[in-house]
Amino acid sequence: MKQGGGTSSRALYERGLKVIPGGVNSPVRAFGAVGGVPVVFNRGEGPYLMDVDGQRFLDLVMSWGAIILGHAHPMIVSKITEAVKSGTSFGAPCPDEVKLAEHICGVVPSVERVRMVSSGTEAVMSAIRLSRAYTQRSKILKFRGCYHGHADAMLVRAGSGVATLGLPDSPGVPPGAAGDTLVARFNDLNSVIGLFDESKEDIAAVIVEPVAGNMGMIPPAKGFLEGLRSLTSDRGALLILDEVMTGFRVGPSGAQGLYGIAPDLTTFGKVIGGGFPVGAFGGQAEIMDQMAPAGPVYQAGTLSGNPIAMRAGLATLEYLADPSVYQGLESMSYAFAEALASEAERAGIALQTSVVGGMFGFYFAEDTVNSWEEAETCDRERFASFFHGMLEAGVYLPPSPFEACFISTTHGDPEVEYFRTAVRAAMSIL
Ligand code: HOZ
Numbered sequence: 001m002k003q004g005g006g007t008s009s010r011a012l013y014e015r016g017l018k019v020i021p022g023g024v025n026s027p028v029r030a031f032g033a034v035g036g037v038p039v040v041f042n043r044g045e046g047p048y049l050m051d052v053d054g055q056r057f058l059d060l061v062m063s064w065g066a067i068i069l070g071h072a073h074p075m076i077v078s079k080i081t082e083a084v085k086s087g088t089s090f091g092a093p094c095p096d097e098v099k100l101a102e103h104i105c106g107v108v109p110s111v112e113r114v115r116m117v118s119s120g121t122e123a124v125m126s127a128i129r130l131s132r133a134y135t136q137r138s139k140i141l142k143f144r145g146c147y148h149g150h151a152d153a154m155l156v157r158a159g160s161g162v163a164t165l166g167l168p169d170s171p172g173v174p175p176g177a178a179g180d181t182l183v184a185r186f187n188d189l190n191s192v193i194g195l196f197d198e199s200k201e202d203i204a205a206v207i208v209e210p211v212a213g214n215m216g217m218i219p220p221a222k223g224f225l226e227g228l229r230s231l232t233s234d235r236g237a238l239l240i241l242d243e244v245m246t247g248f249r250v251g252p253s254g255a256q257g258l259y260g261i262a263p264d265l266t267t268f269g270k271v272i273g274g275g276f277p278v279g280a281f282g283g284q285a286e287i288m289d290q291m292a293p294a295g296p297v298y299q300a301g302t303l304s305g306n307p308i309a310m311r312a313g314l315a316t317l318e319y320l321a322d323p324s325v326y327q328g329l330e331s332m333s334y335a336f337a338e339a340l341a342s343e344a345e346r347a348g349i350a351l352q353t354s355v356v357g358g359m360f361g362f363y364f365a366e367d368t369v370n371s372w373e374e375a376e377t378c379d380r381e382r383f384a385s386f387f388h389g390m391l392e393a394g395v396y397l398p399p400s401p402f403e404a405c406f407i408s409t410t411h412g413d414p415e416v417e418y419f420r421t422a423v424r425a426a427m428s429i430l
Pocket of ligand 1 (some may be wrong): 026027029403
């Protein structure tokens, strides 16, 4: 079974291997966790991707959550086509970056100022620098299995990409860069309290994915985010919600709106770029105004606030301003998760599912998964076989058991039925 891509995908992958490390530009794409040849795509339309061998797949990766209105949405295509005609990069302020910032500040109450960057990694790296400067402390507390991009300080117990490759951390991260990163257990407040007690007022910030999406998908336990909010306030640390995945995907003001948490800083990415490379970080004016040139904390980028990316992001967020969009997304995510759960039950296979807004996850496991420690006990071999069965049946799932699934506004009832048929076929041979 483990074949993956067809003849043309294989040929391109083999060419790529000679000129790109591992043949891919981001490790999980190499199918390391599932085996076989990565599928090479050349077209997307709505909820579907077409590969270079002419096969069509129902896409449940959606560019790792970035594409929320479906591939090549005609309104986005028209807006960016119009924008491109006026130039592709100015390296200077442009109108749409102001409009996008106004929009974000208008719908996310904890964000009074926002700085645009070009990726989620950059957003996190900058938010961490800012929180250290603001608090004049050095340590950062993160959670095992949460991924916050590939900046040195964050490549500690970092979930999917690293776990998929079986690497504990990354060579090249000097001990000094990671030495101030403390690691607690997701959904376990006591582990956070313990680290605060040990580190004697030196924790600058706690950073967390409010819905963990890089160890499969794990929603926050009741009281976990609220507990982090009060602990950080009590101990003089900042709370950074990493909403690169969840921002504008799980609700109109992200996971913080859904769970009623006001962080000090938020990082964004994926959806806010409308399919272009955009990240952002924002928060209260008093903190954000420490950023240069308003304040002394340095950060810069030639393509930050790029006019095409800003136009795509703004058009996407304006479309999402109608809250009924999120009701539709969430009920569709539930429909996909239900198809998985009912087919697993029918096949007598132990499976756990979870849903938040426009994302869902599943584990081949007997019990509910609440942390990385529980996620890593899931049946990875069964996932790999299931992944390839689904691929054969025309469904593209994330090629790792430690990633979340994402849908778009173009995923509807016909796609759920198509998915259900594929799940039944794939489960019948597990
Ligand atoms: N691990 C990344 C998403 N959670 C992969 C991103 C990519 O390959 O594009």
